[in-house]
Amino acid sequence: MVDIVIPARIDLLVEIASTVRRFLQTLPIIEQHPQLIYNIELAVHEICTNIITHAYEFNNAGSIAINVRFYSLTNQLEINIYDWGKPFYADQRRLPDLEHGQEGGYGLFIVEQVLDSLCYRRTATGNHWQLIKQLGATYEHC
Secondary structure (H helix, E strand, O other): OEEEEEEOOHHHHHHHHHHHHHHHOOOOOOOOOHHHHHHHHHHHHHHHHHHHHHHOOOOOOOEEEEEEEEEOOOOEEEEEEEEOOOOOOHHHOOOOOOOOOOOOOOHHHHHHHHOOEEEEEEOOOOEEEEEEEEOOOOOOOO
């Protein structure tokens, strides 16, 4: 289990990613799957980047809380990310235009591809992102 609260700053994304990576590397079920670890780390990085750039609009006064849990009975990894910035409006989201290319807007699309579940909800106190990855399957395509 990992619990961290960190200022919402771009320069601290490396610290967030390395904290998540170190925890994942302690799990025997995936320690020999560096691409899977990378994919999960990438998903956390993308969500936190979106929080910093959109929810907080680069306001360094905000913070991000992350808790990472591994449930060994079900081999499920659950990552909860919380912020207290502006809400995310899923109904305004568009899929990236892969045919014509675009500079940004791929983050959530990529996150959804590497995880089993990505859920967002606005609570009375802020934003909650829940990332789920089922572990223990074969990772030939990761």
